[in-house]
Amino acid sequence: MNEIQLPGSAPAVVAHGKGDLRIEDVALTEPSAGQAVVEIAYGGICGSDLHYWLHGAAGESILRDPMVLGHEVVGTVVRAATDGSGPVSGTRVAVHPATPGPGAAQYPADRPNLSPGCTYLGSAARHPHTDGAFLRYANLPTRMLRPLPDGLPLRRAALVEPASVAWHAVGRAGGVRGKTALVVGCGPIGALAVAVLKRAGAAHITAVDMHAKPLEIAAAVGADVVLEAGNADAIAAVEADVVIESSGNHFGLASAINGAVRGGRVVMVGLLPSGPQPVAISLAITRELELIGSFRFNDEIDEVIEALADGSLFVDPVVTHEYALTDGLAAFNMARNSAASGKVLLNFTS
Incomplete structure (x- = not known):
């Protein structure tokens, strides 16, 4: 050229x-x-x-x-x-x-x-x-x-770029094949996390959001169940092995903690505002949850490009x-x- x-x-x-x-x-x-x-x-x-x-x-x-x-x-x-x-x-x-x-x-x-x-x-x-x-x-x-x-x-x-953020977050969760997963917040990053979890072999994926449209998208890319964010009892009943928190607010983080199984792992990819956050950390302590940060990505971008090209990441x-x-x-x-x-x-x- x-x-x-x-x-x-x-x-x-x-x-x-x-x-x-x-x-x-x-x-x-x-x-x-x-x-x-x-x-x-x-x-x-x-x-x-x-x-x-x-x-x-x-x-x-x-x-x-x-x-x-x-x-x-x-x-x-x-x-x-x-x-x-x-x-x-x-x-x-x-x-x-x-x-x-x-x-x-x-x-x-x-x-x-x-x-x-x-x-x-x-x-x-x-x-x-x-x-x-x-x-x-x-x-x-x-x-x-x-x-x-x-x-x-x-x-x-x-x-590619936002999918790499989601890919990195799922990677921070460790192996997810055969595990139950919960995604809180189904904006683009959350929806892409659902897609990455699906490709990675998660056995069952529940998606949570405040609005119908993001839940519709989450279902289209692989969520097995979708829940409205206000349904606290249903979220707590999920007891997910792995939770991806992508809402970026303390209400979402509270839902993520409540929806995790005892001994489970919560990956925090949604960036909360700076300063103290009103979250029931006592539950994370008594349930021995692992709270893991996830920030941007590194070389995962190359794997994402390959997965998009071969169609395995929808x-x-x-x-x-x-x-x-x-x-x-x-x-x-x-x-x-x-x-x-x-x-x-x-x-x-x-």
């Missing part, structure tokens, strides 16, 4: 502050030697993108300058890196959006997701901020790029809406409505 002549600017999704989201042209810069130019095809709207728009912050990461959003992206290399690294022009790629932090801080060598100072595309954790890739042409380090197998559509591959129902970039504001409004949507995609080529 011949490399294309790039324009001087390209449309992007830019958060300027709380409640101030704009679709506007941004200047394109020359890539560094180790960067390829990727023409973005699809981008999935994540909860952190919504937080930057709605609150001007995602947790402790506070927006101080305008920032291009987006880290769940796929596309095609249109200009290969000049240093010869990475895929050639014409290669379709998914993106691993993390950059492990430098320095000698202590963390397990095989878990760079835990490195202090680790940055992510579209993150205000540091200043200057790390711009994301919700723009037509993105300069991306070649170490982030993962070539996609032939036959894996870009639209399905747009779920995720198609998770995508519920697709919008052209020009309708980006409508896309974000739909994505914030968890009662009506699953994963909402932006199409950068339409």
Whole structure:
């Protein structure tokens, strides 16, 4: 594929502050030697993108300058890196959006997701901020790029990043084959956790959410039983060997603890707000539950790509809406409505 002549600017999704989201042209810069130019095809709207728009912050990461959003992206290399690294022009790629932090801080060598100072595309954790890739042409380090197998559509591959988060969470649960599982919170990550649990051989999967639409999606990707979040007695009666908590609030964590069997394991992937949380930890103590944190992912992305390509990981129902970039504001409004949507995609080529 011949490399294309790039324009001087390209449309992007830019958060300027709380409640101030704009679709506007941004200047394109020359890539560094180790960067390829990727023409973005699809981008999935994540909860952190919504937080930057709605609150001007995602947790402790506070927006101080305008920032291009987006880290769940796929596309095609249109200009290969000049240093010869990475895929050639014409290669379709998914993106691993993390950059492990430098320095000698202590963390397990095989878990760079835990490195202090680790940055992510579209993150205000540091200043200057790390711009994301919700723009037509993105300069991306070649170490982030993962070539996609032939036959894996870009639209399905747009779920590679969030599916990797779910895959990592299920991995943190240990072996799940033949075990009973409970997933609390069936937004995109929770629904994808259901799909990963199904592929991993969980014997029975129960899914919990406040709304009918997420439960419908969870059932479509493999949940055997779905429960409304207010049904505390039914949740407690599940007594799951493994629980994936993906709601990101203390009510969900309470349900996860109540729904776990004595001696069971609760994996916390939903990011709760900072500060104290009103949760009945005494139950976790007296039932000898294992509460396990799960944060982003590492090399699981390669296994996810393979599983999506061979069809063993079924995720198609998770995508519920697709919008052209020009309708980006409508896309974000739909994505914030968890009662009506699953994963909402932006199409950068339409």
